[in-house]
Amino acid sequence: MKLKVKQLQFETGNILVVVMNSEDAARLGQKAGDRVLLKSVQSKYSKPLIAILDISYTDSLIAPGEIGIFIDTFKRFPQDLKTDEISVTPAEAPDSFAFIKKKIQGKKLEGNEITAIINDATSGHLSQIELASFITGVAINGMDDYEMSALTLAETNSGEFFNFGPNVFDKHSTGGVPGNKVTLIIVPIVAAAELFIPKTSTRAITSPSGTADSMEVLAPIAFDSEELKKLVLKEKACIVWGGALDIAPADNILIEIERPLHMDPIGLMIPSILTKKLSMGVKNLVLDIPCGPGTKFPTPADGRKFALIFKDIAKSVGVTAECALTLAHQPIGHAIGPALEAREALTLLRDYSAGPNSLIEKSTDLAGILLEMGGKAEKGKGQELAKEILHSGKAYEKMKAIISAQGGNANIKPEEIKVGPYEKEFYAIKPGHITAVDNSLINQIAKTAGCPHSKTSGVEVFKKQGARIKEGDLIFKIYSDSSSRLKKAEKIYNSSGGPIILGGMMIERV
């Protein structure tokens, strides 16, 4: 069947979806979700593409005789679809679909089978519902070490990768703790010790701020691969957004479906972390594993089990990994939100005595492990060296150099970083001590105030678990770029009693 191409100004997320009129589809014997083989009628040089079919029941969108192609499909295959007419024939599911079924049947996949699934996911030959089925199959039936190694390699090969030599270091966190701006401290410490650390990070998805969001307050973070190479070779370090690079597109495709399914099975999580590291040429990694309610690892035992598996898989793909189980019961430091976190990190880099202590301890703990792995400190002496570097101001100088190399203003002072401008402070209405800090409520308030889209919005937590407070002490502050969003965030604070949980010292009265 030959159909006239009509461009649809619409992205579907599914790279290879085309729309036919219901009449044509019936004539072809195809229904929504079936596959069709597309071949340009005019160009002899175009290659055939397999697409998944969507159906239009209204002629105004796609009339009989027309085929609708979405802009993301056009962008991806410009030369193959640059044609007035396309011939369309029914096509079968790719072989990789049989391998998805094999996993659903509880069988182990071979390396070439995993590679086929990943290649077809990347090229758009597997539909979103087929990938949802694969992810569910992995969530239920799991992946063994061999499969996870194979998946890591297949995902890495799906995109571009960098080679910065044999000694590349990195840190990563499995996430789940608010205010975790440790990367902004660790990278300059490690780079100041002359270790290579080309850090890519993500923007926030479900949290108020990701490392990329915070770094963007200080400098541009989106670079293509050529720019990145120059940058990293100059400073031996960077803090950039991984999303601007074409590393591991297959992993991103899976994540886009895992996210709405609220699924992050270990069989996919470990390859996801490692593939981003392998793509950047990382050979030595410290993995921060926050444990506790609200994280992926409710108990330290869960975290420990994960750490042991992770280290094995990492080793099998050539990455030496050390894992650190960390506390996640309250925010790291005081600030939550892109600008507030950048400000807190820069304040500490400039002046060690400014603290906060939790940020110093966690950052130097993790940086110390990397310094030991890199032979810069003896075993057990890493944190000491990390603290020295931070205290000496060398980490601050390195951070200024990184900001400058990425095109930011290296001379910006923390107090010049714009926050708010709408602000609301909360004071203790009675004396006592803090028994708990509610992370999920903090996240909710910060997001309601505008995070992460508004960089200047966020919250500050002035008193944390264990602190004694007097009536009238400043305990919490909300910042927002909009007075109406500030009002909504205040409302959440007031209706819940706030995320700072106060208790008396008395446990029991007899």
Next chain:
Amino acid sequence: MKLKVKQLQFETGNILVVVMNSEDAARLGQKAGDRVLLKSVQSKYSKPLIAILDISYTDSLIAPGEIGIFIDTFKRFPQDLKTDEISVTPAEAPDSFAFIKKKIQGKKLEGNEITAIINDATSGHLSQIELASFITGVAINGMDDYEMSALTLAETNSGEFFNFGPNVFDKHSTGGVPGNKVTLIIVPIVAAAELFIPKTSTRAITSPSGTADSMEVLAPIAFDSEELKKLVLKEKACIVWGGALDIAPADNILIEIERPLHMDPIGLMIPSILTKKLSMGVKNLVLDIPCGPGTKFPTPADGRKFALIFKDIAKSVGVTAECALTLAHQPIGHAIGPALEAREALTLLRDYSAGPNSLIEKSTDLAGILLEMGGKAEKGKGQELAKEILHSGKAYEKMKAIISAQGGNANIKPEEIKVGPYEKEFYAIKPGHITAVDNSLINQIAKTAGCPHSKTSGVEVFKKQGARIKEGDLIFKIYSDSSSRLKKAEKIYNSSGGPIILGGMMIERV
């Protein structure tokens, strides 16, 4: 966030999907696949709707400040969306999503949990990828008897249902054998014996012809519920297309996702069959279970196991079921394709001696079971009575009455049914006997010739397994409505050697 409504002339299959510009979505903190709560700004009488978000990156489709609503969503919620402006806020996944996760974790679902999943599937509150995940979870972890009963009832309640009194009969087939036009023989036999049999059937999806496709050659098959009631009360029987009624929409929504996933787990298959029967008020059912390669039950043992489970679940929802395991190694009768099958069935109804024998035996076997269940024949005597009714011409008279009641031409003669007009006959090129008939090749040739969209296309198999043939005997014939499609179908025949497998009698030469 308040957005201006823009209507999109496009059906998505996902009932409740809306499109926002990427800028607005980022400001709202939502990504593709997330949920939003919609509320009309103008109308106080509209109810809030929860929709799944899609993102537009081009302003020409959806500009910042606009929200795109698809026509299927408009059709379903006209009063709630008939507004210029809609307020949009982030929303959480419905409770039923947690129940889907529970099934994925291998746990048993309660009745109210299954009902919640089905209600949210019907209302569009669960996305396609969430339903794909549910179906995969059921395929892996299964459903027990209690869950299947609950699912049957929930699916039945999702749509309209009929009550034709306490004695309603029906037959159903699990499918997989070509040329299975037995319904066109069974319904008039059973109805001629004064049993109530309001048969709904499906159009072909992956096969050359469904019962609905064949019946449509003889009479209209699409009726709304009021028309159906009149029809059934008049003749005590009908052969209509279930798709025109609003019975069990939830089941159709699941099937639309099971189909491209090539999944039909027993935990969903049994409720799917029974819900369609319950919706039609069926109390007594004979289930035809073809067993063999290419069917859902490769061996009779598989079919037997399924039959026992099926009977139990049927009983629990008030349906008495008898199951018949049947042969599926070659087509029933000779004809495959809508018009050819209608012609073969009508030929037999008019003249018992016309055969074919396989169609007589299978139809009267199944009809006989229903006659016994309905007290029209003693146990073991049903087939005899069915043959008598067929032989007497009473079934033919009843079929003419049904055709007439549905608005068809009751006086049409089988030889007047239009087939072809492009035809190609194939002759034996050597003597021998038929050792096998290749069902899947027959289906492929019939579909290539134009089935089921072209009613007049199809194939006839003149010689079947066990037949002795001479060189020059007519063995196979292809019919098509298009000379080019006929050519393509011929090509498949010629390149494969054809679906009629010929062998000599000698097994071994010593």
